[in-house]
Amino acid sequence: MTAAPAHLTAHEVTAGYGRQVVLDRVSLRIARGETVGLRGPSGGGKSTLVRVLALLHRPIHGQVSIDGTPVTGTRYAVPVAVRTRIAVLFQSPRAAADPRLSLTDLIAEPLRATRHPEHEVRQRVAELAELVGLTSDLLTRRPHAVSDGQLQRACLARGLIHRPDYLLCDEATAMLDASTQAHVAAVITDYQQTHRAGVLLITHDPALMTRWADRVADLAPTDNSAQQR
Numbered sequence: 448m449t450a451a452p453a454h455l456t457a458h459e460v461t462a463g464y465g466r467q468v469v470l471d472r473v474s475l476r477i478a479r480g481e482t483v484g485l486r487g488p489s490g491g492g493k494s495t496l497v498r499v500l501a502l503l504h505r506p507i508h509g510q511v512s513i514d515g516t517p518v519t520g521t522r523y524a525v526p527v528a529v530r531t532r533i534a535v536l537f538q539s540p541r542a543a544a545d546p547r548l549s550l551t552d553l554i555a556e557p558l559r560a561t562r563h564p565e566h567e568v569r570q571r572v573a574e575l576a577e578l579v580g581l582t583s584d585l586l587t588r589r590p591h592a593v594s595d596g597q598l599q600r601a602c603l604a605r606g607l608i609h610r611p612d613y614l615l616c617d618e619a620t621a622m623l624d625a626s627t628q629a630h631v632a633a634v635i636t637d638y639q640q641t642h643r644a645g646v647l648l649i650t651h652d653p654a655l656m657t658r659w660a661d662r663v664a665d666l667a668p669t670d671n672s673a674q675q676r
């Protein structure tokens with residue numbers, strides 16, 4: 448019997464903004480259990496590819512599939528059970544976090560949005576806060592009252608709350624000090640191994656890329672095709 452394919456794939460994706468085409472027939476596959484690095488010039492479309500893979504940005508042509516099944520639509524048009532299989536961690540936690548929410552509510556929000564019982568939400572938030580190293584006094588604060596590193600830890604906890612099969616990290620550790628960067632990277636690596644998650648890693652730090660990625664795909668500047676090697 449052949450095993451079911453387990454990967455998040457962009458097939459010949461063309462995408463852009465208005466009349467600007469940023470990605471031209473780009474294909475990329477992230478298998479469960481592997482960490483794929485994505486390299487390319489600044490402005491070359493790496494973040495755009497992340498948004499397409501995360502079902503946040505609709506491609507002009509091409510498609511995204513999960514485990515071999517094409518996904519149609521983006522955001523809330525995608526069924527909960529499908530879209531919660533993918534999580535994204537962005538470079539700037541401040542841009543990603545609702546400033547009105549406490550860190551507890553920020554982490555809990557994706558589970559509440561999918562109507563999980565409150566006792567389960569509280570238990571999961573406590574587990575994840577411990578995992579990412581957030582103490583209870585920090586959890587009651589709002590984003591303006593914590594550091595970038597503490598807020599990124601909360602965003603990581605929020606990203607993991609649905610136990611995603613695919614985690615897309617877009618320069619996720621770029622703004623962090625060395626010790627927070629190492630801790631966030633360790634939490635992601637541990638999650639990737641225990642959950643057999645597929646991870647996409649974008650970083651401008653070549654040493655981090657070499658240490659962390661199992662293989663690297665290049666988003667070529669000429670034709671914007673992600674060449675895998």
Ligand SMILES: Nc1ncnc2c1ncn2[C@@H]1O[C@H](COP(=O)(O)OP(=O)(O)OP(=O)(O)O)[C@@H](O)[C@H]1O
Pocket residue numbers: 464469487488489490491492493494495496
């Ligand atoms: N929301 C947007 N609206 C309009 N244009 C955008 C938007 N986001 C990105 N772009 C443009 O799309 C192109 C690709 O940007 P993108 O952020 O995907 O590249 P990148 O490879 O991630 O860059 P960097 O390495 O500098 O972060 C750039 O020219 C950028 O200005």
